[in-house]
Amino acid sequence: MQEGKVLPAAQINRDLLRSILETPRWFWPVVSLLGLIVLAASITVGIMINTGLGITGLNYKVVWGFFITNFVFWIGISHAGVMLSAILRLAKAEWRRPATRAAEVLTIFSLMTAMIMPIIHTGRPWRILYWAFPYDFARGIWPNIRTPLVWDPSAILTYLTSSTLFVIIALVPDFAVLRDRTTGWPKLVYTLLAMGWEGNPRQWKLQIIAGVLLSALILPVFVSVHSIVSWDFGMAVAIKSWHSTVFAPYFVVGAVHSGVSAVVFAMILLRWAYGWQDYIRHEHIDALGRLLIVVATGWFYFLVMEIIFGIYGLEGDELAVRALQFLPGDYGVAYNVWMIIFVGITYFLPVILWLPKAWRRNLWIMSAACISVNVGMWLERYLLFVPGQANKQFQTFTWNDYLPQWPEALIVGATFAFVSMLMLLFSRVFPLVPLYDIKEGDILRTEMQVGRRTLTATFRED
């Protein structure tokens, strides 16, 4: 059953383009504040490149810390886009419509942010061209394709390209609406971007075919990107808790978990900021909440399995890592306390909040649950990566712990500001709720009689 009323197309245009045609009073102060945070972090990165990674807390034993954690976190967030638009489009879930573009754009921006992290994490970032691109044809030195670090850029760049295409194809009809409503140089830009869109049946047909085709093509990429990112860890034979075959599905489900939660939070924020109450309705948040219960439970299953698989082998060195994770330790940081907090805020707290329908429809409770999931998922990656490095093998002489320092914390914090800033800037230039998709949904909507009740539902012939 669907809620809400069918709105006239003119009103849809007016409401959803308001963010572009008028500037809200809070907009520039907020963007400037976020920009300042990003600037501070950029300066820190500059200092780090200039003086070396010594200013981080990394040491001779734990060499992958906050940056790699943050890289995997943002790759995870990027999985929301395809989950919501491609999978739900192919599954013809009607409630996806207002969420799709926000999710896809979040995908692109979080991928861009994620790609920065491993680059600034390397010791000599100015030489990264050697790594991601074949560079020395004459001497035949190519990147080592046996390493997951070369699979990573390939998978991520494929994903970035296909999601960008996906967003552009969905944007073309909306560019045309904007072209007709702007003047001056913005009109010129939108005219170029609309690529001669007139809205005739042939163009619509091609646009729909392209959308569906890309949805289907992007799905394997969706599964492979995070699988490959997980192989950065799964392929590391020397680190006991990393060397696990369950990592690929575990990471993919975890990514959907944090990504969809992030999209829900972003949608609630945008609804509040731009007054889109008629478009992002409680039923949408409700449906996403129900989806999240399933995803969270799937993720929890893999979490438990990963731990059980680790302990089941009863290898001394693996047990040493698990002991560091779950038992009160000798080090300053008690990982077991963090483990309890992480499982609590990533699974039990949000799922309890998502179970009652009234709470799913309460935007405050939904926001709290979604933030809690994302804090928890960030912690998850940290607690997965660091203890394994700290107690790598059963040579206890080398065991060591890791304490992050302020540059890492600042840079990681600034990535959140960076993505928020890009999202806000995007919403000023392009419609963040797809106009044509909403209109299509309204056209397809009909009323049907079931017994004595009148329900709204969607019928389609295909």
Add this chain to the structure above:
Amino acid sequence: MPNAQFEHKWGMVADLDKCTGCQACVIACQAENNIPINTKDYFLQRRAYEWIRIERYWEGEYPNVKARFMPVLCQHCENAPCEPVCPVFATYHNEEGLNVQVYNRCVGTRYCINNCPYQVRMFNYWHPNWPARMENQLNPDVTVRTRGITEKCTFCVQRIRRGELKVESQGGNRLNDETIAGGNYDPACVQACPTNALMFGDLMDPNAAIKPYFDDVNAHPGHGEHDRETRGYRLLEEMNTRPSVIYLKKVDQYPLPGKGGH
């Protein structure tokens, strides 16, 4: 197994029964290979590094305590886990059985450090510097590594190269104990060891002193450990990295109460 097409296959034997934990090897390595001085700050940052380190373990409960020492250096694995994970081929296996690190190519992803089970690869977090007058004692045969790259034990490849050049200039064609007397191509740690706990040699040389240990360990791999005639074993043998360093077990003359012999 040493491959017949290679002219050399370098290997080392560390006899734990002879090791006294004196750390002479550590200092010799530090001086030979231009390793920055590990200051107090580096220790506090937990970034002090050595290409060869003496791992010290305590066995037993006070007052029946024994100190155990184990020199750990790059094992130059035949099946090295660090090699396939480097995206830029900065680490690879050369034709002499050495696991070599190309400093110029390294971008510092640190994946090799993570994938080394022996924790012998070291990352330069700071630019190395020495007190002004000590810069004159730097070894001209060894690159001073910049910050942001990974480095590790080379089996003192510069000494091997120098030996090879010398043999060549004398008209010989093979570097071994006959052409270069007294093991003058041995790594600094081997040369400095006062108890001769470390032995270095060429496994392709049929007369090499270390060869019987390798033959024995190779003949009884993995679970065949108990059939070995020597005291030889490899570190973390279950990982099948096939190191070029073999350790000889300690012979415990006076075992702790409740413990078996060796």
